[in-house]
Amino acid sequence: MDFRPINSDHAVQSASFSLILDGPISPAAVQALSRRRDLIAELPAVQNPEAFEFNMGASGAAPQPKRMSGVQLAHLRPDGTPAWALRMMGPELAVDCSRYTRWARIWDTARGYLEGGIRAIVDAGVRRKVAVLGHVVADQFEASRANYDLRDALRENRFLASMAFGAGATWHNHVGWFEPVHDSSRSWLNQLNIDVFREPTTARLLLQITHNQEIRLQPPVDIENISDLIDETMNALHSQNKRVLGDILTNEMAKQIGLDLNGQ
Template sequence: MPQFGSWKPIHDTHAIQLAAITVTLNEPVGDLTFRKALNNVNPIAVELGLTEHAPINPQLPPQIQQFLNVSSPMQGMSYVRQSDGRIGERAFINRESLRFEDFEYIRWSPFKARAQKLLGDAVSEFTGGSSVNNISSEYTDVFIGLVGDQSDVSEVVNANSPLIAAGAFHSKASWHCHMGWFEPIDEHCRRLVNVNIDVADNLLEEKINRQVRIKTQTFDQFGQDGYAEYSNNVSWERLSYHLDSSHDRLKSLLRDILSPEAALAISLP
């Protein structure tokens, strides 16, 4: 595992703890569309190793269900692939959204290919019955201090980064910073960019270790606040374009946050 100063990323070649994409609709799809999507996803999930399936139901108290004389309709399905007793991958198919998470991320291309194989048909089914509100991409990167609470955060994070609010940075104390803004994409879409940086002490292998957790996330929003509505359903091809664009943007955000040494440790050019 590459070490720099008194820090190391959580993996040998990168620091990504979680990579995820989410497609959110403007309205929930109907029962027929929802069932067709699940029928498409179920065998693919098994093929990909996401063999643990569980329904997602609304949290209505049993007394309310009995009073209304209704049962809680299934709102979604979760899919999990276990890896050495931990979650390796996870997906959620809800009536208003589809989400894919990878806790063992290696590279962008295989991550995106598995997401497409699992969710591609469901996206087509869903967007035939509802329009897309937004497409979200996110990464959570983690760096671990090697000398407890004495690890100097300036070895990981560029204190002069424009993505850190003035007054938030501290080299030895815990701190949190959040920034967000909009960027135009085209006449139909704008991008909400979110950056969250957390510096805190955590118990790791029975020792106190300082950790830097950086979450970068984009939301490509369609037809909102003066942007023209998209005339056609958002196909996987259009979604793929946004995912690739967001991936590049998230890399550039992380590059602007990290110190040169941290960027080199995870081979971020």
């Protein structure tokens, strides 16, 4: 075959889980998280990243930058890249994982880190609500040659333009939609990016499938009452990601990565 998953039994390069709040996380919550000894025992690398938010001025005035400070607790590999990270920045609380095994184990760990972040926000005393629950998964497959046969990895499907099968070595195909939901207080955004690109450091030719999902809550939900909804939602987003992969991967590739549409 012209493609193989980047891992022996799955293709996940990274997975992230996030909460977007209805306003910025307070400095007190950031400080509280940076002092959580139970979390630091597992995520000992403490960093304080900064970012800038640009707000448009009135009447065409130049955008005004606003500095945002946050905290990241991480478990680093020897090369300095995070295998796990818990971040607070602006209105976002997020967990990033690039050491994926299987869903049940990964989600159990990620949920514990998110709950630690939620507790820090609640204990800081600033009432916040959750506006968005998000989940992103990136799967990667390495091509064995530049003139690969894309049909070794992907089947013709409703998410992929037919020209991709003759587009050459590198290309991208990005599509988005809102999945139907029965609850009018929620909307379900899906963004599916399929790309083939050369990795800058190794020149490897990689097929990457990035599936971003957001559950947008209207009205937002009090963060103190979000735990059960987080678990229910993330499991639903995981199932949706598997369904999408089942639609686009060949049967052989799905078998190689252990994609089980009925299990985990």
